[in-house]
Each structure stands twice: as C-alpha cells, then as structure tokens.
Amino acid sequence: MEGFKNFLATRGGIIFVGLVIGVLAPVLQNLGNPPNMGICVACMERDIAGSLGLHRAAVVQYMRPEILGFVLGAFLSALAFKEYRPRGGSAPFIRFILGVFAMIGALVFLGCPWRTLLRLAGGDGNAIFGLLGLIFGIWVGTRFLKAGYSLGRTQTTPSKAAGLAFPLLMLGFLILLFIDPQPEGEGRGMLLFYSLKGPGAQHAPLFISLVVGLLIGVLAQRSRFCTMGAFRDLLLFKQGHLFSGVAAFFIAALITNLILGQFHPGFEKQPIAHTMQLWNFLGMTLAGLAFTLAGGCPGRQLFMSGEGDADAAVFASGMIVGAGIAHNFGLASSPAGIGPNGAVATIIGLIVCVIIGLTMRRR
Amino acid sequence: MAEIVDARGLSCPEPVLLTLETIKKLGKGEIEILIDTDTSRENVSRAAQSMGWQIVEVQQEEAWYKVKISKD
Numbered sequence: 545m546e547g548f549k550n551f552l553a554t555r556g557g558i559i560f561v562g563l564v565i566g567v568l569a570p571v572l573q574n575l576g577n578p579p580n581m582g583i584c585v586a587c588m589e590r591d592i593a594g595s596l597g598l599h600r601a602a603v604v605q606y607m608r609p610e611i612l613g614f615v616l617g618a619f620l621s622a623l624a625f626k627e628y629r630p631r632g633g634s635a636p637f638i639r640f641i642l643g644v645f646a647m648i649g650a651l652v653f654l655g656c657p658w659r660t661l662l663r664l665a666g667g668d669g670n671a672i673f674g675l676l677g678l679i680f681g682i683w684v685g686t687r688f689l690k691a692g693y694s695l696g697r698t699q700t701t702p703s704k705a706a707g708l709a710f711p712l713l714m715l716g717f718l719i720l721l722f723i724d725p726q727p728e729g730e731g732r733g734m735l736l737f738y739s740l741k742g743p744g745a746q747h748a749p750l751f752i753s754l755v756v757g758l759l760i761g762v763l764a765q766r767s768r769f770c771t772m773g774a775f776r777d778l779l780l781f782k783q784g785h786l787f788s789g790v791a792a793f794f795i796a797a798l799i800t801n802l803i804l805g806q807f808h809p810g811f812e813k814q815p816i817a818h819t820m821q822l823w824n825f826l827g828m829t830l831a832g833l834a835f836t837l838a839g840g841c842p843g844r845q846l847f848m849s850g851e852g853d854a855d856a857a858v859f860a861s862g863m864i865v866g867a868g869i870a871h872n873f874g875l876a877s878s879p880a881g882i883g884p885n886g887a888v889a890t891i892i893g894l895i896v897c898v899i900i901g902l903t904m905r906r907r
Numbered sequence: 908m909a910e911i912v913d914a915r916g917l918s919c920p921e922p923v924l925l926t927l928e929t930i931k932k933l934g935k936g937e938i939e940i941l942i943d944t945d946t947s948r949e950n951v952s953r954a955a956q957s958m959g960w961q962i963v964e965v966q967q968e969e970a971w972y973k974v975k976i977s978k979d
Binding site: 634697 | 917920921943945946949950957970
C-alpha cells in the first residue's frame with residue numbers, strides 16, 4: 545500500500561492519474577453525460593443545486609453521482625492511508641464567498657477548469673478564451689500570494705467526528721438518489737428534482753458514474769491532482785509537477801475524443817457553450833482568481849473536504865449556493881450568450897475578490 | 908541553530924512560499940519546516956530539492972511533521 549501511495553505522489557504517478565481521468569471523462573460523455581462535460585465540477589454542482597431545488601432551471605437538475613463519488617472516494621482513501629484529519633477555521637465565511645463567486649464566474653463561461661480543458665479537447669475554440677482567462681485569474685492570485693495573502697491557519701478540530709459532516713452529507717444525497725429515482729417521464733421524484741431535457745437529462749448510468757467518481761476521488765486524493773495548482777505552481781515557482789498531470793489529462797482526453805468521434809473543431813454551435821469571448825475570458829478570470837485565493841480548484845476542494853477539511857467543504861457549499869444564485873438571478877450563461885445580469889455579477893465578483901486579495905494578509 | 912518556518916495550518920501554497928522565501932534569505936544552512944499535512948510535506952520537500960537543498964530528516968510529531976533541510 546505504501547508503494548502505491550508513494551507512486552501516485554511522484555511525477556509518474558500524477559501523469560498516470562491525469563491519463564486515467566482524461567480517458568474516463570470522454571468515456572462518460574460517450575455513456576450519456578453531456579458533450580464536453582464528462583466531468584465538470586462546477587456544472588455538476590450546479591445540477592446538484594437544481595436537484596435540491598435551490599434553483600429551478602428545468603434543464604439542469606440532477607444529483608450527479610460523480611461529485612458524491614469524488615468526496616466519498618477521497619474520504620475512503622484518506623481513511624485507508626491515515627490522512628483523514630478533521631480541521632477547519634481558516635476564514636470560513638471568506639471561503640464561502642469565494643465559492644459563490646467561483647461558481648458565478650464558471651457559469652458565465654460555462655465550465656470549471658476541468659471542463660475548460662475538456663471543451664478544448666473536444667475542439668471547442670471558445671474554451672481558448674476561457675483558458676486564457678483562467679490563467680490570467682490565477683496569475684492575479686499569485687500576485688496577492690507573493691504580497692503576503694493568507695486566510696490564516698486552520699485548527700485541528702477537537703473531535704475526529706467533525707470531518708465526517710461533508711462526506712456524510714454526500715452519502716445522504718447518494719441514498720436519496722437511490723431511493724428517489726426519476727419517475728418515468730416526470731421532472732420530480734418524492735423530493736429530488738430531475739430534468740426531462742437538456743444537460744440535466746443527459747447522464748451516464750448511475751452505477752458507472754458513481755464508480756468513476758469513487759475511483760477519481762481515491763486517485764486524486766493520493767496524487768493531489770489540482771487543475772488550478774498546475775498553473776499556479778508554474779507561474780509562482782516554475783514547478784511543473786501538478787502541470788504534468790493536467791497536461792496528461794488534456795492529451796488523454798483529446799486522444800480519447802478522437803477515437804470516439806467526439807472531436808468537432810470550431811467556434812460556432814459548440815455544445816453548452818457561447819461565443820461571447822470577452823465574458824468567456826472574464827468569467828474564468830473570476831473563477832481562476834477565486835480558486836487561487838481559496839487554495840485549490842473545485843475538484844481539489846472536494847477531495848480535501850473528503851480528508852476532513854471543513855474549510856474546503858465550506859467553499860464547495862459556497863459553490864452549490866452560488867449555482868442557485870446564478871440561475872435564480874439571471875447570472876448564468878446559456879448557448880445563446882451570457883445571462884442578463886452575468887456581466888455585472890462578474891465585475892462585482894472581480895471587485896470582491898480583489899478586495900479579499902488586498903485585505904487578507906499575513907503581514 | 909536551524910531557522911524555523913512554522914507553516915502549520917496554512918493553505919496551499921503558503922508552506923512552499925514561506926520555505927522558498929527562507930531558502931532565498933539564508934542561501935545555505937539548516938531550516939526546520941513545521942507542517943501538518945502530507946500534501947504540504949511532499950510539496951515542501953519537492954520545492955527544497957528543486958533549489959538544491961537536501962532533506963536531512965522528516966520527523967513525525969503528534970499532529971504535524973518537522974522537515975529538516977540543509978545546504979552546505
């Protein structure tokens with residue numbers, strides 16, 4: 545077991561993890577997940593918000609098993625490798641706000657960093673602007689880090705049980721999904737909301753999504769796979785360790801898409817994407833900055849919450865609430881373009897993140 | 908006497924930032940870095956080695972690690 549642990553933390557290990565995720569994501573699309581959305585942490589958390597009725601956008605309502613698997617897989621991995629360590633208390637409400645705005649930025653672009661790369665690997669040229677925005681947002685974040693930005697220290701919680709809360713919430717959602725499936729042709733079970741059409745109605749079989757989610761949860765917890773950290777470490781330290789995993793993820797997704805006939809290059813009529821490039825750029829600038837200030841991409845936040853990190857769980861909760869806000873108040877984009885209030889929300893988000901970056905300081 | 912960097916409880920990438928700042932300040936010698944997650948232990952060790960420093964010792968305390976690095 546130690547050998548496995550050590551291998552995944554090496555350069556070869558993180559490349560292996562990137563390759564595995566890069567193959568699995570397009571395969572999930574082939575099995576039913578929405579196009580270029582085999583895995584999108586932001587979109588999938590948005591669908592979870594919809595399934596809980598936190599927003600009522602009828603086309604994006606599904607309790608995505610992949611997300612539940614990410615947290616539960618990371619939790620089981622942390623337990624197995626003795627890395628489960630309940631902790632929290634590092635500016636939790638600031639992290640919640642960062643989570644809200646990270647989601648708003650991601651939904652203006654229509655994807656998190658994972659989907660940015662999957663969209664590119666599917667031939668969606670609009671994602672180039674999203675990727676440039678993401679890198680710019682991360683670069684701005686690194687300026688704050690260099691100037692002493694910090695959200696302060698976490699504390700180990702007195703009770704080991706404290707770190708169970710978020711994994712147990714995910715387990716509860718999973719049980720709910722099993723006992724409250726979508727009735728044939730209806731948009732609501734006993735409790736959960738479902739989509740009859742649109743991305744929320746497109747999903748791989750539950751069991752497969754769950755197993756893939758659990759597997760990625762374990763692999764990413766061991767390897768510390770982080771799509772934001774990949775670019776941050778390159779910009780900040782000129783270290784390519786995490787980047788090599790993300791590069792492997794992109795290359796594997798590209799090759800898998802080519803094999804499965806899922807590569808369709810172009811800008812117009814790309815699936816679940818719009819061509820308003822300024823907002824593709826600025827949406828991901830906001831998301832990239834928020835992820836950097838919070839110390840991890842949305843996937844990494846889920847994996848850390850599985851390790852017992854309550855601050856990461858607060859950030860993830862902020863993202864789910866942010867999805868509710870984004871869809872309820874016309875901030876989220878659609879293939880037609882940005883929402884009526886998407887531009888102003890992006891600007892407010894950037895201002896808030898800059899204020900957080902300037903005021904939260906170690907010295 | 909080794910310089911001590913207490914990075915316990917700090918978010919990624921602060922432990923690495925503080926370690927690299929101290930490495931640049933000292934140029935050579937001994938540094939003890941206190942961290943509390945395996946991720947930070949790996950990141951700090953990788954960063955120190957990339958700067959030509961050696962990992963002398965990794966000691967597990969109650970709820971944290973002490974990573975001792977040095978350069979002649």
